[in-house]
Amino acid sequence: MQPLRIALAQIAPRLGLLDENLARHHEIIEEARGKGAGLVVFPELGLTGYLLQDLAAEVAMRLDDPRLATLASAAKGMSVIVSFVEESGDHRLFIAAALLEEGRIAHVHRKLYLPTYGLFDERRFFAAGDLLRAVPSRLGVGVGLAVCEDFWHLNVPQILALDGAQILVNVSSSPGRDLAATNEVGLGTATSWRNLMRTYAQLTTSFVIFCNRVGVDESISFWGGSEVIAPSGEAVFSAPFFEEGLFTADISLADVRRERIGLPLLRDERPELHVRELARIVAERAGLATDSTADDLAEAGLDVAPGDPIENPIGFRAGRR
Amino acid sequence: MTASRPAGDVGAPKGVSRPAGGVGASMSALYEMPAELAIDTSIARRVIAEFIRGQLRQAGFEKTVVGLSGGIDSAVVAFLVAEAIGAERLLAVLMPYRTSSPASRTDAETVVARLGCASEVVDISPMVDAFFANDQDASSLRRGNFMARQRMAVLYDRSVTWSGLVVGTGNKTESLIGYTTLFGDSACAFNPIGDLYKSQIRQMAEALGVPEAIIRKAPSADLWPGQTDEAEADISYPLLDRLLFWRVDKRRSVDEVVAMGFERTLVERVDRMIASSEFKRQVPPIAKLGPRTAGVDYLYPRRRPGSARG
DSSP: OOEEEEEEEEOOOOTTOHHHHHHHHHHHHHHHHHTTOSEEEOOTTTTTOSOOGGGHHHHOBOTTOHHHHHHHHHTTTSEEEEEEEEEOTTOOEEEEEEEEETTEEEEEEEOSOOOOSTTOOHHHHOOOOOOOOEEEOTTSSEEEEEEGGGGGSTHHHHHHHHTTOSEEEEEEOOBOOOOBTTSTTSOHHHHHHHHHHHHHHHHHTSEEEEEEOEEEETTEEEEBOOEEEOTTSOEEEEOOBTOOEEEEEEEETHHHHHHHHHSOTTTTOOHHHHHHHHHHHHHHHTTSSOOTTSOTTOOTTOSSOOOOTTTSOTTOOSSOO | OOSOOOOOOSOOOOOOSSOGGGOOEEEOSSSEEEGGGOBOHHHHHHHHHHHHHHHHHHHTOOEEEEEOOSSHHHHHHHHHHHHHHOGGGEEEEEOOOTTSOHHHHHHHHHHHHHHTOEEEEOOOHHHHHHHTTTOTTOOHHHHHHHHHHHHHHHHHHHHHHTTEEEBOOOOHHHHHHTOSOTTTTTOOSBOSSTTSOHHHHHHHHHHHTOOHHHHHSOOOOOSSTTOOHHHHHTSOHHHHHHHHIIIIISOOOHHHHHHHTOOHHHHHHHHHHHHHTGGGGSOOOOOOOSSSOBTTTBOOOTTOTTOSOO
16 A cells, blocks of 8 residues: 555634635645645635634535536545535535545534533534544545534544544634643643544544644634544644644555454444444433432433432432442 | 723732642743743744735735833734834824823834834823813723823724724733723724733733833722732732643632632632623624624624725
8 A cells, every 4th residue: 555645724714714724725725735635635715714714604605606617527536524614405514525536525523422511612603514424535445525513523433434434534714722831842732632633543543644734713723733643542743832834644544454354443343233232322311211230219311310400410329229 | 901890899809829730830020921831932923924015915014013011911912013024014093191100101112113013102191181170070981091091092093094004912811801091092993912911911911022111010900000910810820820721721729729729719700801891892782673783693703805995
């Protein structure tokens, strides 16, 4: 297997300026081609900027938008992952990541999990995707796409790996926060993400590529720190924080085979066990089945009966009956 | 920090018997730094520099105006602005009142000299005294608020003459307890330090090389001789910062922070200060009548495409 050169476009998109960002994407794709990249990854909403609010509808593109076709043409000979606001035929708006190959859109992933808490308000403006698929690529391996928050849900990397992905790609607009000096790298967000990426790579025995933007939208600053993690969980490359740039990293896809032979976690996965237990939990939470291992008075979906509300917060109580 | 004395009425809650959460206070030579509040100042400077540049770019401005009081907050902001865009693009405006401490003036001038930025002195005494000429009994609260708003008016005038955005100098501590004047010292185009507690401002000041005298001295609104924030609020900044950090940032309940060692009367007093000043931290509400209402269901980024001047 040939070595693969990955180009991480750690850019600072201009908020709401689609044409400007498109032009920048074209420049970077050419620059990456010049560097010999086989895979180019842009961050979440790299074509539009992140904090769009009501601008989302104004920068949305349908998948048949000629501007996407032009971008796909420009990407010929490489695999390029871009992200934008997608408007569906029924006028829902999605945060989408698209894999461009052979002059066309080879695959679109619609962000599954829309954070709407803390500083996030995505569900107000966007619809959540419903499909999670690994897809074949011209790289000769399966690719799984995910967008930012999707990777804060354990099932996403696992399903992508079980579905045949050897490269998991997460494109992000992660706002940096929590500057506590006790953090490993001086930034709480970065510490969390770095832990996640290493863990997922190791547990799925896959390459994990993380491309995070930089720059500022309103109050929030995006921290960059894009990475390529090997199936062993070790970082192959870590881009600097907050610095705009096109960074390259070389990987050997043969590492996937080596790791999976030596550490056959995927071989030993039990998807049928997942399905069975998850189906049970879904039924219990809906009150359609009785949980044989739960307390008598436990709420549907919970195992423990509420204790004294004064003495113990709901859902916890001392000792079992 | 200006005027509007917090509604504190509980006497003398001094300190805690033991450090919260087992985290001890680390000592700097210059100030007391609660360990749980310590930040990575190099990352903070990086974020803030990019924030300042982004705000200016998106607004179509190249320069800034900062009201320099001689205190630590505005000194830190001036240093941060100089670091982000260069001192030559900063206008520091000193706006003393006739009762202001001469030391404040000297300290502000030291900052100007250290940075080599443009500066101007605007004495606000004639404006303020003219207004209160026939109202000699005006309370210090009214006078203090009026001074803060005069300074705001001066800064926004200089925003036009200097073609610069007014940079806010309010910190997180004073904002949370409401120790600010609405449309006065809190008015600005953007604020780079509004999410930093006073203790963290001190940490930044040390990292930035702000003159030691400014870091050491007791924070003051400087409305009358000998006034200090900590005497007015009857609490020390390290203690207040820690309490706010655990209550606000770390979502600890009253009972939990009391269990950590904070005095209940103090916790309840500070809680009241936070709640009663909520209005100062928000944009005034607009009565909802039409189909789309600014801030309610008409939601655009403040710096949307086309928002830059020019």
